[in-house]
Amino acid sequence: MEKRKIIKPALIIAAIALLIIQFFQIDKTNPKVDIAQDFIQHTNPPTEIANLLKTACYDCHSHTTNYPWYTNVQPLAWWIKGHVDNGNKHLNFSTWTSYEPKKKAHKIEEMIEVVEGKEMPMLSYMIGHNEAWIDAAQRQALVTWFKTLE
Numbered sequence: 001m002e003k004r005k006i007i008k009p010a011l012i013i014a015a016i017a018l019l020i021i022q023f024f025q026i027d028k029t030n031p032k033v034d035i036a037q038d039f040i041q042h043t044n045p046p047t048e049i050a051n052l053l054k055t056a057c058y059d060c061h062s063h064t065t066n067y068p069w070y071t072n073v074q075p076l077a078w079w080i081k082g083h084v085d086n087g088n089k090h091l092n093f094s095t096w097t098s099y100e101p102k103k104k105a106h107k108i109e110e111m112i113e114v115v116e117g118k119e120m121p122m123l124s125y126m127i128g129h130n131e132a133w134i135d136a137a138q139r140q141a142l143v144t145w146f147k148t149l150e
């Protein structure tokens with residue numbers, strides 16, 4: 001009896017809090033893109049590679065992010081937005097040509113590392129995006145392409 005007296009108000013408070021946070025939507029406006037600075041535009045990979053990059057990487061590593069319907073649901077959306085912001089901080093394909101040659105070389109090294117090591121695309125992203133489950137051959141194709149840029 002005592003326990004129920006505590007649990008019920010706690011659930012009501014949690015439900016209200018969940019409702020209230022829905023009013024704090026994330027900002028889904030993409031910064032303006034200068035296509036001349038774009039990685040794909042600049043390096044001109046085969047179509048297959050360009051498509052892989054767009055489906056598996058560009059949502060978090062460019063200014064062309066697509067936000068699925070569930071990015072209207074908090075706190076999930078905050079968490080996803082964190083990945084987009086943080087991903088772009090580390091590597092932004094939309095501003096690729098603005099990187100110094102040394103930084104470019106370092107980023108290419110990292111791309112090879114994270115794709116070979118299956119760290120990218122992030123697992124949580126693949127769960128929400130079936131098309132981003134890249135297979136071993138696609139991973140290899142990406143790595144081979146990155147290596148031509150080294």
Ligand code: HEC
Pocket residue numbers: 053056057058059060061082083084086087088090091107110111112114115120121122124125
């Ligand atoms: C769901 C968002 C997301 C996707 C999709 C994604 N990344 Fe990332 N990526 C991140 C985040 C966030 C970081 C920052 C470091 C971390 O948290 O691991 C990152 C870091 C990186 C880094 C830098 C690693 C470092 O040590 O600084 C590289 C390179 C990278 N990603 C490449 C890729 C490539 C290539 C793809 C596609 C095959 C990809 N990422 C897909 C979110 C993503």
